[in-house]
Amino acid sequence: MRAYERFPLTDVESFSYFVVRDHGRAVAVLPVSLLRGLDPLRQLRVRYPVTGEEHGLLSHVWHCYDAWIPGATSPAHVAAVTGVMRELAGELGAAWYGFVNVPAGSWLRDTLLAEGFPAHHIEDRYQVDLRGMTRVDEFIAGARPTGRKNYRRNGRRAADAGVRIRVAPSEETDLAEVTALCAATSARHGTGSYYPDELFTGFVTALGDAACVIEVREEDRLVGVAVSLRDRTRFHAWACGVEYEVGGNYSPYPLLYTTSVAQALAEGRDTLEGGRGNHVFKLRHGLTPLSLDACLLPV
Structure with missing residues (x-):
């Protein structure tokens, strides 16, 4: 606050x-x-x-x-x-x-x-109940058949394209670059002003250890990002941005979710909060809606 x-x-x-x-x-x-x-x-x-x-x-x-x-x-x-x-x-x-x-x-x-x-x-908004899970494969297995296939196929294609993924504290990332990608993605849905540049960067920095950043890079290019928040029991995939034109035949978006689940499990969280919107993808890929x-x- x-x-x-x-x-x-x-x-x-x-x-x-x-x-x-x-x-x-x-x-x-x-x-x-x-x-x-x-x-x-x-x-x-x-x-x-x-x-x-x-x-x-x-x-x-x-x-x-x-x-x-x-x-x-x-x-x-x-x-x-x-x-x-x-x-x-x-x-x-x-x-x-x-x-x-x-x-x-x-x-x-x-x-x-x-x-x-x-x-x-x-x-x-969408959630994943992580209680009883220990591995990302268990989350993938809970998706619909088309979602399971997409997670696995997308992971293979991203690996073939040499994609690198890392989870980092916000102070170790280029938050201006992160903000720009989140804002560009949001603008596609008519809400680009939801991530004002300097305010967003300042806010994430001020959160300290309550936030981290998941980066998906193709060589040096940032093609996917999630600003994630932590509370006592939940890991929040709070703000996301993706490039739609990538070098390989994959999407950065599913990678953000499997990485978010892996990080949430590593931190011992009970729940992944998957954010609002993008209903078709989230229903197909193992997230549960909450009205x-x-x-x-x-x-």
């Missing part, structure tokens, strides 16, 4: 932090951000009566795809947060307030619905 405050990757006007206390003891917390333009990924305007340019007070930030209220165990905790959230949104001149990227089937979603929030599906909703109300 400190890194994102220093290097906000979206147009954030201000950050606030809520702490719910019971007899002086902190029982729940929530970071929120006031955005100038509440819909940078263009996912809300087809589900809510918004242009997307309005100010919005939202849970955490769009770059976090896992909305929850840490510590909250009671509907009273959620009611306390949403009540203060509504008041603050009014004071700050926001048009909307609420939560984005709320997992379907979660206790938070059910509680927000009971409070009168709507829930509209906006995207799916994400937006729960917003006008101020």
